[in-house]
Amino acid sequence: MTHHIKEDFSIVIAGRAGQGIQSVAYLLTHVLKLQGYHVFANSEYMSRVRGGMNSTTIRVSSTKHDALRSSIDLFVPLDAGAYMHCKNRLTKNTLYLGLPNDRFCQGCVMEVDFAKIAQLVGNRLFENIVAVGAILGLMETDEIIAKEYLRKFFVKKGSDIIKKNQDALAKGYKMGTHFAFSQDISISLTSDDSIKEHLFLSGIDAIGFGALAGGCDFCAAYPMSPSTGLLTFFAQHGHECGVIAEQATDEIEAVNMALGASYAGARSIVTTAGGGFDLMCESVSLAGMTETPITFHVGQRPGPATGLPTRTAQEDLNLVLYAGHGEFMRVIFAPGSPCDAYNITAHALKIADEYQIPTFVLSDQYFVDALYTVDKNDFIMKDDAKKIIETDRQYKRYALTENGISPRGVPGFGDGLVCVIGDEHDEEGRITEDMHGLRTKMMEKRLFKRRELLETVALLPEIIGKKSAKTIVICWGSTHLAVCEAVENLANPDVSVMLFTQLFPFHKKVRKMFVKAQQIIVVENNAVGQFADLLEKECDITVDTRILKWNGEPFFVEELTERIMKAL
Amino acid sequence: MIASAQIKPDFNVAPSIENQWCPGCGNFPILQTIKNVLQKKDIAPQNVTLVSGVGQAAKLPQYIKCNFFNGLHGRALPVAAGIKIANADQTVIVSSGDGDIYGEGSNHLIHAIRRNPNITVIVHNNMIYGLTKGQASPTTSKKTIAPIQPYGVVSDPINPVALAISLDAPFVARAYAGNPSQMESILAQAITHKGFSLIDVFQPCVVFNNINTYQWFHDHTYTIDDDFDVADRVEAFRHAIQEDRFPLGVLYKHDRRSTYEEVAGTYVKDKKPLYLRKTSCAIRTALMLAQK
Numbered sequence: 001m002t003h004h005i006k007e008d009f010s011i012v013i014a015g016r017a018g019q020g021i022q023s024v025a026y027l028l029t030h031v032l033k034l035q036g037y038h039v040f041a042n043s044e045y046m047s048r049v050r051g052g053m054n055s056t057t058i059r060v061s062s063t064k065h066d067a068l069r070s071s072i073d074l075f076v077p078l079d080a081g082a083y084m085h086c087k088n089r090l091t092k093n094t095l096y097l098g099l100p101n102d103r104f105c106q107g108c109v110m111e112v113d114f115a116k117i118a119q120l121v122g123n124r125l126f127e128n129i130v131a132v133g134a135i136l137g138l139m140e141t142d143e144i145i146a147k148e149y150l151r152k153f154f155v156k157k158g159s160d161i162i163k164k165n166q167d168a169l170a171k172g173y174k175m176g177t178h179f180a181f182s183q184d185i186s187i188s189l190t191s192d193d194s195i196k197e198h199l200f201l202s203g204i205d206a207i208g209f210g211a212l213a214g215g216c217d218f219c220a221a222y223p224m225s226p227s228t229g230l231l232t233f234f235a236q237h238g239h240e241c242g243v244i245a246e247q248a249t250d251e252i253e254a255v256n257m258a259l260g261a262s263y264a265g266a267r268s269i270v271t272t273a274g275g276g277f278d279l280m281c282e283s284v285s286l287a288g289m290t291e292t293p294i295t296f297h298v299g300q301r302p303g304p305a306t307g308l309p310t311r312t313a314q315e316d317l318n319l320v321l322y323a324g325h326g327e328f329m330r331v332i333f334a335p336g337s338p339c340d341a342y343n344i345t346a347h348a349l350k351i352a353d354e355y356q357i358p359t360f361v362l363s364d365q366y367f368v369d370a371l372y373t374v375d376k377n378d379f380i381m382k383d384d385a386k387k388i389i390e391t392d393r394q395y396k397r398y399a400l401t402e403n404g405i406s407p408r409g410v411p412g413f414g415d416g417l418v419c420v421i422g423d424e425h426d427e428e429g430r431i432t433e434d435m436h437g438l439r440t441k442m443m444e445k446r447l448f449k450r451r452e453l454l455e456t457v458a459l460l461p462e463i464i465g466k467k468s469a470k471t472i473v474i475c476w477g478s479t480h481l482a483v484c485e486a487v488e489n490l491a492n493p494d495v496s497v498m499l500f501t502q503l504f505p506f507h508k509k510v511r512k513m514f515v516k517a518q519q520i521i522v523v524e525n526n527a528v529g530q531f532a533d534l535l536e537k538e539c540d541i542t543v544d545t546r547i548l549k550w551n552g553e554p555f556f557v558e559e560l561t562e563r564i565m566k567a568l
Numbered sequence: 569m570i571a572s573a574q575i576k577p578d579f580n581v582a583p584s585i586e587n588q589w590c591p592g593c594g595n596f597p598i599l600q601t602i603k604n605v606l607q608k609k610d611i612a613p614q615n616v617t618l619v620s621g622v623g624q625a626a627k628l629p630q631y632i633k634c635n636f637f638n639g640l641h642g643r644a645l646p647v648a649a650g651i652k653i654a655n656a657d658q659t660v661i662v663s664s665g666d667g668d669i670y671g672e673g674s675n676h677l678i679h680a681i682r683r684n685p686n687i688t689v690i691v692h693n694n695m696i697y698g699l700t701k702g703q704a705s706p707t708t709s710k711k712t713i714a715p716i717q718p719y720g721v722v723s724d725p726i727n728p729v730a731l732a733i734s735l736d737a738p739f740v741a742r743a744y745a746g747n748p749s750q751m752e753s754i755l756a757q758a759i760t761h762k763g764f765s766l767i768d769v770f771q772p773c774v775v776f777n778n779i780n781t782y783q784w785f786h787d788h789t790y791t792i793d794d795d796f797d798v799a800d801r802v803e804a805f806r807h808a809i810q811e812d813r814f815p816l817g818v819l820y821k822h823d824r825r826s827t828y829e830e831v832a833g834t835y836v837k838d839k840k841p842l843y844l845r846k847t848s849c850a851i852r853t854a855l856m857l858a859q860k
Contacts, residue, residue: 033860199859209859212852217842218654239833241852242845244653246832249679253646256639260619260650263637264658265843268650286640381853388843410843411617411635411651411658419629421638422622429638430585430630 002184003095003108007062009187010069011135014055014086015078017048020128024078025056027132027153031146032060033200033373036191040066041371044553047225047309053085060139062190066337066372067482070556074138076131077101078114095185097134097176110138110179117171126168133169137176139187146173199376203478204229204368206338207297207361210345211269212241215353215384216295218266220246220254222276225309226365227299230271251279255294259283262292263420265410267349267386271297274316275306281323284358288328288446290420291398291406293352296320297345300364302552311552312366314477314525320360321504321534327443329355329450332503333459334362336480338372340501342379347459354387355454356408362503364525366554367478391416396427400441404449451505458507465496471519473564474543476500476531479523479555486560495568503531504538511539521545521567525554577612579603579633587631589624594745594771595692599631601748602663602690605755606634616659619648621673624699625665625692625771642672645680645689649828652685655841656829659759662689667697670706670726677728681735681764685828688758688765691728694773695780702776712779728768730808733801733820738763740804740820744789745771746782747816754818763827770814792817799824 013024025041033039040059046052057072059065070088074095077083083090083104092106100109112134118126129150136146147166154162179185201209208230211219219238221231234245244261248254251272258268272280277298287294298320302313320332333348335341345361352359391409395416399406406427409418419429424439432438461474464484471494475483480499487497498513514520522532522543527550532543545567549555580603589595606616616634620626622641629636635658639647644662652660662669669677669691680689696714697703704714704721707728711720732740739761743751751769758765770785792815796803804820829835838845 197860199856201859205859209852209856212847212856215847217845217847218650220650237855239836240855242838242847244832244834244842246653248646249675252643253676253679256643256646257650257653259639260637260647261654261842262650263647264617264651264654265841266650266654282640283643290637290639376857379856381849381856383847383849386843410655412615412655412841413843415614417613417633418635419638420636421630422640423638429636431588431627 003093003186005073005187007189008065009060009073009139009189010071011058011060011074011076012055012072012086012089013058013076013078013131014053014082016050016081017046017052017054018050019078021054021056021078024128024132025058027129027149028135029058029371030200031132031136031149032058032141033198034145034149034196035141036193036195037061037189038064038195039200039371039373042068042366043369045310053079053081055082055086060189065485067485067557068554070558074135076135078131097138097179108183108185110183112175114172117175118168121164121168121171126164129165129168130172133172134176137173138180138185140177140180143170143173195373197376198373199379200371200373201338202229202369202371203338203341203363204233206341206372206374207335207345207363207368208233209379210342211349212243213342213381214346214349215267215386216269216349217242218244218258218261218268219271220248220257220268221271222248222251222254224273224276226301226368227271227273227276227297229368230269230297251276252283255280255283258294259287259292262294263410263418265386265388265413267293267353269295269297269349271299273299273301274303274319277316277319277323282325284330285324285326285328286422287358288324288326288330289422291356291446292420293356295348295352295359295361297361297363299368300362302550308552310365312364312478312525312554313550313552314364314479315530315550317362317503317530317534320362328446329454330358330360331454331505332360332362333501334477334503335367336475336477336499336501338374339378341367344501346384350384351457355450356405357450362477364478388413390414391418397429398425398427398442400427400445403453404445405453455505455508458505459502460507460509461498461500461513463496463498466493467496468516469496470494470517471521471568472496472498472514472517474498474500474520474522474535476503476524479525482555482557482560483523485557486564489557489561490565492568495564500531504534506538514539514541519544519568521547521564523547523555523560526550576607576610579606579613581631581633585631588627590775592774594694594773595625595628597745597748597751598663598690598692598769598771599628601751601755602661603632604752605759608756609759611659615657616661617651619644619651619660619662620664621668623665623668625663626668628663642668643676644668645673645676648687649680649683649685652687653829653832653834655843656686656835657841660685660687661759662687664691666691666693666695666707667705670728674706674726678735681732681737683828684738684764684825686763688755688767690755690767690769692771693728693768694771694777696773696777698773698776727809727811728766729819730805732766733804733808736801736825737766737820738822738825739765739818740808741766741818742768742770742814742816744785744816745769746785750791750816757818757821761821762823763825789814789816792819
């Protein structure tokens with residue numbers, strides 16, 4: 001039987017935590033990118049340090065496909081339990097590389113004991129490198145590129161280690177090419193030299209660089225999956241880039257440190273997940289009252305409570321939308337791609353600074369942990385000066401102005417004093433209980449005038465497809481790329497995708513964008529359709545179908561294609 | 569110009585700002601002491617930031633002319649650390665109550681001492697909740713009858729100075745609102761001392777606390793001799809745990825610890841506060857382009 005796979009190839013490596021799946025995935029993705037292919041990788045893992053069963057999907061393609069396919073083209077089990085773990089994703093066309101299992105293997109089996117071969121090189125530890133070699137050999141990629149990458153990767157470990165790794169790779173490679181020949185397997189992908197120059201980023205890296213582009217210079221956080229990566233990012237690059245990264249003792253401390261720093265003139269971000277954000281809610285309200293700029297990155301995962309700590313969800317839109325007591329303005333963003341994440345995080349910091357409000361970047365486990373090849377030309381760094389003024393003696397922090405924005409001073413810059421307070425206050429930040437005068441004016445300033453301004457600068461949703469399509473499939477955040485691919489698969493000109501990157505408040509034009517639509521479908525990774533509810537309330541529309549998934553997994557392209565098709 | 573340079577900074581607010589404290593409150597001498605010390609040290613009001621939480625004591629920044637951040641109940645310390653790390657040139661003083669710092673925010677107290685920003689923390693300790701009308705605070709003595717403790721307080725009170733010494737805070741002192749000159753001398757030392765300084769100030773609540781009155785504090789305190797080694801932690805602790813009569817004065821003072829600002833890396837390359845810095849687009853871009 002022959003196996004000819006073209007343009008799009010999905011590899012899954014699965015095994016126990018601690019077996020080195022991450023290092024296989026790391027080497028493989030980087031070498032494949034250097035071969036000039038588009039690479040997308042996503043890991044799913046258990047909330048434990050050793051054991052359990054984890055897998056990484058690597059999708060290699062000739063044109064960009066940054067979404068997860070359920071069906072596996074090549075399955076590489078590093079452990080016998082991997083079959084059971086991935087059984088729903090194995091098909092009759094799946095190729096198996098490794099130790100077979102008769103209960104699951106339906107098609108082409110390439111039996112190989114990676115550990116045994118590794119021992120020939122001198123140590124079982126090389127088993128992962130043998131596996132990488134076998135996959136690259138099977139794909140008939142350029143072996144020299146892979147060897148050169150290994151040399152650079154292990155350069156600090158010395159020539160002996162480099163040589164042994166290269167030997168292990170070569171043994172695997174030879175075996176892979178042998179299988180390709182003997183089983184008549186051909187995987188034809190078109191390479192593009194320009195991809196070699198692309199950046200290779202995780203979702204959280206894209207958010208981190210976006211924060212740098214947005215002039216962020218302070219980040220405080222308490223570790224919590226899946227949000228910790230942003231604090232790690234700043235801890236590693238902070239000194240170089242002038243960003244203070246502070247691991248706080250808890251989320252309450254983190255957010256209050258960030259507010260203090262922001263008050264003193266920093267551009268602050270905090271990063272947390274839903275449960276950690278619960279603890280920050282009171283400070284969201286304080287940011288609203290004191291008009292202190294701050295940006296929250298909230299990486300979502302399934303709840304309630306501890307929920308599924310390492311899985312994905314879009315369950316916390318309502319949480320950030322309504323967080324904090326009292327009534328004040330906020331802006332909520334959600335990136336749908338690495339490029340969005342970069343631009344939107346920078347924008348969120350800028351909007352917080354300019355409008356002196358809390359802003360939110362909502363991501364999720366699926367997005368932050370995924371790896372993407374991205375064109376560096378889409379990522380432009382610009383300098384963005386903080387909106388801070390040098391104060392004079394007459395300075396009033398809450399001066400009542402036409403548009404409701406009071407120029408922001410910071411302590412020590414100029415002759416004025418900067419007085420901020422969580423109580424209702426007068427223009428100078430002194431406590432007032434003047435309910436008929438100042439209270440009304442300050443509420444107008446913080447809420448009504450601010451809302452008007454923020455609606456005018458709100459980001460419009462992006463439409464992919466015909467603007468006047470009969471059916472609009474709405475998505476937000478990380479479901480975006482899977483929805484786009486699913487709709488592309490339908491090849492139906494009457495179906496368009498509408499991506500919201502700003503979830504609140506909406507631009508006034510948004511209402512008009514639905515006028516021609518006969519059917520509105522909303523896709524969300526939660527159980528009730530939180531965004532669908534918000535759309536119905538804010539835009540006065542009826543959502544016809546809600547395509548929801550809340551088991552902790554992201555959407556696969558195939559299931560979305562099918563569910564959208566059924567809904568039409 | 570010469571004449572104006574000699575004018576001492578003025579920390580008094582406009583007379584139109586009405587003070588909300590009760591007549592005779594122990595907060596008044598604390599307020600006056602802060603003003604006196606800042607004036608004598610000739611620190612410009614623009615270079616002082618007062619931070620507080622919620623409560624009667626926490627209203628103090630309202631009545632003094634300088635920068636302030638009057639935030640959430642219990643959360644003054646992380647805010648103060650954030651301000652200090654973003655602008656080490658500011659003199660940062662936290663002034664709040666026992667409920668705020670020792671109750672709602674006690675976790676922050678522990679970790680602020682560990683982090684050790686160069687800030688001064690003045691705790692108005694009146695051993696009662698004033699603004700919420702007389703409930704027990706973390707420093708109320710056991711068996712005290714209060715509206716929510718009609719059968720008497722069941723928990724032991726916190727000993728804040730012993731706690732701070734156990735965490736090796738660089739400066740730990742106790743003052744008494746009834747002895748303003750001693751309080752002034754302590755605060756003057758604390759503001760200049762490098763690192764986290766805690767001053768627990770006994771302060772009578774004249775409305776809700778009829779046990780810990782001016783007379784009671786007078787009878788139950790003593791000034792510690794200044795002939796002991798103030799940098800000796802064990803000796804300091806021996807004084808701090810005296811609770812039949814409470815010691816007043818500087819209990820513990822040393823310079824063995826680096827401050828948060830010194831070790832956080834913020835001021836290694838650049839001494840300027842964050843608001844004056846330009847972010848380097850070139851460095852950030854180069855870092856990004858290295859991600860392949």
